[in-house]
Amino acid sequence: MIRSFVTVLSGTLSSRLLGFGRDALIAALLGAGPVADAFLAAFQLVNVIRRLLTEGALNAALVPAWLRIYQSAGPNGAAAFAGRVLGTVSAGLCAASLALAVLMPFTMTVLAPGFSGDETLTMAVNDARLMLPYLAFAGPSTVLLALSSARGRFALAAFAPLLFNVALIAVTMVLLLQQPDPARAAVLLAATIGAAGLVQLMMLAQRGDRSRVASPVRISMDAAMRGFFARALPGMVASAGPQLLAVGAAIIASATPSAVSWLYFANRLIELPLGLVGVAMGTVLVPELTRALHAGNDAALSEVQSRGLELTMGLALPATLGLMILNAPIVGLLFEHGAFGADDAAATAQVLTWLAAALPAQVLTKALQPAFFAREDTTTPLRATLIGCGVAIALAFLLGQIFSASGIAAGLALGAWANAIVLLRRGAASFGFAISSATRRRLPRIALAAIVMAAALWVVAAGTVRVTVGSHAGTALLLAGLIGGAIILYAALLVALGVVDWRQSLRAIRQRSARDLPAGDLHV
Template identity: 35%
Template sequence: MNLLRTLAAISSMTMVSRITGLLRDTLFARAFGASPYTDAFYIAFRLPNLLRRLFGEGAFSQAFVPILAEYKNQKGEEATRSLVDHVATTLVWATVVVSVLGIVAAPLILMGIASGLDGDGFDKGVVMTRLMFPYIACMSFVVLAGAVLNTWREFKIPAFTPVLWNLSSIFFSLFLVQYFEVPIYSMAVAVMVGGVAQVAIQIPALKRIGMLPRLSFNPLSGLKDPGVRRILKKMGPAVFAVSAAQISLLINTNYASNMGGGAVSVLQYADRLMEFPTGILGVALGTILLPSLSKANADGDIGEYSALLDWGLRLTFLLALPAAVGLAALSTPLIAALFNYGEFNAANVAAATAPLMSYAAGLLGIILVKILAPAFYARQDIRTPVRIAIGVLIATQAMNLVFVQMLGMGVAGLALSIGLGACLNALFLYTGLRRRSIYTPHAGWLGFFLKVVVAVVLMGLAAWFSQAQLDWAGLRSHPVLRIVALLAIIALSAIVYFAVLFALGFRPRDFMRRAK
């Protein structure tokens, strides 16, 4: 398998997802702006989305994939199919129970995660929490299916799946929102419709590889499987290890809910733009590396293991550094061109720009964690990332006290603490890999890094100078011109960056790699 070609394929699918996600958020901002009602929606969605990441994309995937790879490579098809059946039964029943509890306890949950939300906004938040909580049951099955398909190196369907939620939200915001007595409720219903659609698209792909789970009506039957018990044992600590940033984000949501109407929303809009490069590069690389690293570990191939990590880290620096500088330099144009329509005014643009710049400062760390954490999980080492994650969680909240309480940075301080916390996380993960001799850098890193820095600096100067020539909020009445200008600046910046790299001797073949 050509890893660079596979990365390009997954990234292209992820890009479709992120582009449709940005379109979804643009239409949402145009229709609802940044208000207590939009805050209520994002807060209501935060907890089921957090649980999805904790028990699905995060802890579950990292615990499940290495064990699944071990079964597939060493125990045969029948044992692997049995494991998938039992894991699916346990996961689906557990998330159904959690969904029911979330629906019943919605008012208490909302008081706990958003103490600043009150009155009508609180009441609508309770309704939307109840509408969206079953989303985690849908997404748990989707994440399980994605883990299975990725282990069979079927990457395209899992990468494309999030597009369906985006399309659902776009359809509701354009055509069905006017049929709801409370318009914001349409977005909550769209989430559930998108979740069901994501489940449906996985089924044919799983059938094709012979791994469609056979669910049992007995919720406890899966717990008898020793493989399931191994996964659950590793999932507990992995919740903290994988999701430290998500837990911090939940705490930050509570902070933001006390900063006035619209604060949660502008933080969400900035977060969405930060997730664009995170998904295209970080998630895609992590998706490719975890199965390959798990196989190398099962085969006892230490050289291949280290080489895979080196390849992933070089690609991360090559692409994440310019993405971070680009987000910072073009923060105002990006927010204005994507969201400054309808109810989203110039004040909202200014409010969302500051947290986006803060997120950009930590983007490299956020992406590196998605590369470095799988290096531990592929070896079924959960304890080390857990210790690191708990320390980083404490440090992040300490930074909140400094940035928000002492320096008065507001929402931007919340975003900065998340980003710098991720950088700390990445640093400690890297140090742990080096100390254990799991990863040994290949020769040439210093020259590589210096060349990338030169290219990034020149690209950043070009982007900053170009965007400074226009009044981006003032172009609100000329949306096409504003979008064309933004795309032209992005294209110019990319040309400058890759032209400098080419002049310094970089070639695409230098990053070609095949997995064994």
């Protein structure tokens, strides 16, 4: 499991770092005015639907179902099932994309009511329509990546999303050199997003050997497919809880100038640790837990759940505290360029502090959901997500009237914790979480190490950050030193407290897990 986790972690880290570069360039190109608000509102819509499919969300339903059919009907039965899923998902998303294009004025009015009666709404509609082709191409790509994860091949699923960010970065850099009108630049970026899905699908279609794991490809809505989608759709919505919260925030923030942009860029910083931990857990934990459940191996089940919880909280806690302490210099370094000014950076940093408070809850949710998904229970996570979203929207609306964008972010944080608490209570009541005694001892030590690290970071940062204000080069060097020192201190504390044994960790990374399924790439 550790080796698979590190593989997905590496791919996700690469994608997220490229995403930061992408967003820094977009901020410099579009700023934080009406053009940027329109583009980011459209991008938020497409991004949520994309993540309903990608980043481990489809694994929640497809991986357990495919593994169950593989064990009961063999490779041919599993291939036929995968072929029907591939054909049906592809056709459904093509039809949905066309329908959404027609209904886009109404959709954007609902998602950004503050744009109504303004030119910003027209720009958002046009941008969103240009982005929609990505969704049609993302359908078959996602099925292929989920099948790769089901067979224990995680590298392809981890690194395939890099193409999306590479394409956007390349186009944005060219536009920055040409310095076109911001409205025209937004249109070109939106068209690039639409084309990026085709590039990714073409890459996946070229990979493979003679084995066929999704054949024949056809559209079907028989009883088996209806049952699959009845389980898949709730799981996909539940997996996209953080993105649904972001959409809700954009709806409320659309009435405040530039607030959509502040929330978007702050949320992008949260998505780095959330993606590193959440996506890796969603991609790796579901197959591992499903195998343990099918084998009736209680010891393996406890081990997988325990390791997942330790890894998620061990990475999320220091990230949360670090983002709260270094919010201003991080935002200033990444986004305070070109049209994105100092006032925008300060507002974004304030929003980031509140969004960071939601990170442990969101990561905990990502660690708990696979226990339900592996049992093919997607309804319970959906209910928890809907409860969390309801709490978040209500509080964000109320607090947003008082504290503007920061109040909206605080409401989102409280909603994320409501989601995690509901999921934890219902899981404990339904089947209990098999957490080892060793993990119960290590979790408080992980929290202690994170708190000590954060205290040291706060003391050092308080006396040094002011020196570099206004200098991006100085800020970059200071942040590199602070973050690097904090990581070293945190690692040393984990070793000193007996949480980590480096020799065992290295052996776990090098070890290849035994697989019951044949290796090999996918080919349709």
